[in-house]
Amino acid sequence: MHMRASEDELIAAIGKVLSGAGPGVVVGPGDDAAVLARPSGELVISADVLVEGVHFDLALTSARDLGYKAIAVNVSDLAAMAASPRAAVVTLVLPTSTEDAWVIELYGGMREACDEYALWLVGGDLSRGPAVSVSVTVTGEVAPGRAITRAGARPGDILVVTGRLGASAAGLRLALDGRAPSTALDRALLRAHFRPVARVGEGGALAAAGATAMMDISDGLALDLSRLCAASGVGARLTVSDVPLADGATLDDGLRGGEDYELLASLPDLGSVHAARAAIADTFGVPLTAIGEITPDGLTAVTDGREATLEAKGWDHFGGA
Amino acid sequence: MHMRASEDELIAAIGKVLSGAGPGVVVGPGDDAAVLARPSGELVISADVLVEGVHFDLALTSARDLGYKAIAVNVSDLAAMAASPRAAVVTLVLPTSTEDAWVIELYGGMREACDEYALWLVGGDLSRGPAVSVSVTVTGEVAPGRAITRAGARPGDILVVTGRLGASAAGLRLALDGRAPSTALDRALLRAHFRPVARVGEGGALAAAGATAMMDISDGLALDLSRLCAASGVGARLTVSDVPLADGATLDDGLRGGEDYELLASLPDLGSVHAARAAIADTFGVPLTAIGEITPDGLTAVTDGREATLEAKGWDHFGGA
Numbered sequence: 001m002h003m004r005a006s007e008d009e010l011i012a013a014i015g016k017v018l019s020g021a022g023p024g025v026v027v028g029p030g031d032d033a034a035v036l037a038r039p040s041g042e043l044v045i046s047a048d049v050l051v052e053g054v055h056f057d058l059a060l061t062s063a064r065d066l067g068y069k070a071i072a073v074n075v076s077d078l079a080a081m082a083a084s085p086r087a088a089v090v091t092l093v094l095p096t097s098t099e100d101a102w103v104i105e106l107y108g109g110m111r112e113a114c115d116e117y118a119l120w121l122v123g124g125d126l127s128r129g130p131a132v133s134v135s136v137t138v139t140g141e142v143a144p145g146r147a148i149t150r151a152g153a154r155p156g157d158i159l160v161v162t163g164r165l166g167a168s169a170a171g172l173r174l175a176l177d178g179r180a181p182s183t184a185l186d187r188a189l190l191r192a193h194f195r196p197v198a199r200v201g202e203g204g205a206l207a208a209a210g211a212t213a214m215m216d217i218s219d220g221l222a223l224d225l226s227r228l229c230a231a232s233g234v235g236a237r238l239t240v241s242d243v244p245l246a247d248g249a250t251l252d253d254g255l256r257g258g259e260d261y262e263l264l265a266s267l268p269d270l271g272s273v274h275a276a277r278a279a280i281a282d283t284f285g286v287p288l289t290a291i292g293e294i295t296p297d298g299l300t301a302v303t304d305g306r307e308a309t310l311e312a313k314g315w316d317h318f319g320g321a
Numbered sequence: 322m323h324m325r326a327s328e329d330e331l332i333a334a335i336g337k338v339l340s341g342a343g344p345g346v347v348v349g350p351g352d353d354a355a356v357l358a359r360p361s362g363e364l365v366i367s368a369d370v371l372v373e374g375v376h377f378d379l380a381l382t383s384a385r386d387l388g389y390k391a392i393a394v395n396v397s398d399l400a401a402m403a404a405s406p407r408a409a410v411v412t413l414v415l416p417t418s419t420e421d422a423w424v425i426e427l428y429g430g431m432r433e434a435c436d437e438y439a440l441w442l443v444g445g446d447l448s449r450g451p452a453v454s455v456s457v458t459v460t461g462e463v464a465p466g467r468a469i470t471r472a473g474a475r476p477g478d479i480l481v482v483t484g485r486l487g488a489s490a491a492g493l494r495l496a497l498d499g500r501a502p503s504t505a506l507d508r509a510l511l512r513a514h515f516r517p518v519a520r521v522g523e524g525g526a527l528a529a530a531g532a533t534a535m536m537d538i539s540d541g542l543a544l545d546l547s548r549l550c551a552a553s554g555v556g557a558r559l560t561v562s563d564v565p566l567a568d569g570a571t572l573d574d575g576l577r578g579g580e581d582y583e584l585l586a587s588l589p590d591l592g593s594v595h596a597a598r599a600a601i602a603d604t605f606g607v608p609l610t611a612i613g614e615i616t617p618d619g620l621t622a623v624t625d626g627r628e629a630t631l632e633a634k635g636w637d638h639f640g641g642a
């Protein structure tokens with residue numbers, strides 16, 4: 001049996017884990033709303049929700065990893081706009097069976113990610129409910145007119161991707177297997193799934209190199225590439241053998257596995273690819289790989305010199321049929 | 322049997338209901354994040370989640386009212402800071418049994434409230450889950466240094482409240498009774514519960530009149546007053562007979578019923594009370610009532626000339642014990 005804190009008491013305990021007043025935080029957690037100093041650029045805002053049984057399994061993830069991931073996947077959306085993170089608010093739904101210590105650990109993981117991405121956790125809300133869900137809204141800033149949307153890709157642009165794909169899907173498979181991780185590779189794959197990295201600096205470097213369109217790969221390369229093409233009103237030709245796969249990942253993991261949170265971008269020419277690659281490799285030690293090109297229409301994949309339709313299929317949290 | 326839209330299809334249908342590009346919306350819904358023009362003041366941000374079975378019952382509320390309320394209760398938090406609404410993002414968790422038409426109606430209600438409060442709905446996320454939950458984050462603006470927190474009340478300040486209290490609790494009781502509303506009063510009480518009004522203009526008028534502290538009453542006057550006192554490090558003496566009750570509401574509804582979303586504020590003197598009352602009555606036709614005063618410490622209620630401890634008890638979504 002454990003004591004159940006009332007809402008105000010739990011919020012006070014959480015308050016000790018939160019970021020508190022940082023630079024630019026005029027009013028922090030605990031009031032009706034938080035107040036932040038006037039942004040120096042345009043305001044970028046995004047929200048994602050993670051739901052027990054859909055996005056995570058409480059038997060597989062620790063509270064700390066879940067908190068970390070909930071922040072990181074949202075920061076990834078800021079990175080995809082070439083924005084700098086500023087502040088986050090979180091609404092949390094918890095079953096009555098959830099231990100307060102688990103909740104504090106969850107906030108500890110959120111705080112850890114916030115520290116890593118220079119983000120301030122300034123408020124939110126708590127409620128009871130039938131399953132754990134963690135809804136995060138992040139705000140960031142970008143110089144006026146400098147946000148990179150999905151909509152600017154033009155035929156002839158070169159498609160690039162940061163990092164290597166498929167590690168998250170391979171890590172999830174490993175976690176579902178249930179055996180203890182025995183190698184450094186196992187641990188790297190599990191980490192890719194439970195502690196994804198948001199490519200904030202890389203997004204800035206791609207924008208500086210002239211990216212015409214950008215997004216993060218959350219639902220698999222094939223599906224997300226189709227979304228970038230739809231937003232830009234263009235097509236794409238993907239060179240399958242050039243898709244950089246993570247060690248331990250299959251081609252299907254790389255094309256259709258979700259939650260890699262690498263950046264997919266289009267760049268206008270080889271010079272901009274070289275510039276972006278140099279900046280990203282030098283500063284972050286992360287590869288940048290050309291994987292195809294933007295075409296006027298259609299979505300195709302070239303395998304062994306043969307071109308075929310690329311099925312825009314991947315992770316859909318809403319399911320089909 | 323009904324066709325189930327995939328996530329992208331449902332999002333496209335929702336997109337038609339959303340606000341689209343308004344003044345100050347640089348990038349609207351559909352990209353990795355939304356982009357808003359640089360705010361002219363400080364950024365105010367707040368989030369609240371409404372969960373099926375905790376905050377609402379799908380058998381009692383319509384999708385449209387639920388959407389409206391989810392926005393209004395969040396705007397109320399901006400009003401409590403004396404901020405002007407700017408943009409909202411929504412994350413929605415839906416069981417597989419939810420009809421797409423219901424979801425579109427929900428967004429219709431959100432859109433209606435956004436139009437009423439000059440708020441732009443610029444993005445969000447959808448997920449499956451075991452129960453409906455609607456998490457809304459709102460952003461607003463306030464002139465630098467002009468946000469009114471809960472923390473500035475000083476002994477001697479006069480406590481005021483907008484509107485009349487208890488209508489939401491009385492409306493919920495009526496809805497739970499299950500009989501059809503038969504009078505104008507019945508309809509007004511139901512409306513108070515299902516379509517609460519955020520006091521945005523009133524918050525601005527209270528700030529202009531010199532409010533030292535302010536909050537919205539979401540969990541009942543007694544509990545929320547205790548929170549304002551705790552944040553300010555003061556006490557309060559409430560004159561029970563002065564608490565303005567809505568027609569059809571009991572004293573308990575007024576003191577401990579939740580979800581009225583009226584504003585509770587402290588003002589430094591009678592002159593500022595008169596100024597705020599005149600502005601609010603003239604412009605909005607809403608009463609402003611003095612209900613007590615701020616004291617150095619303790620929380621008491623005066624009834625028939627006798628002073629007793631006011632129990633800080635009200636609506637706690639997290640329950641006790």
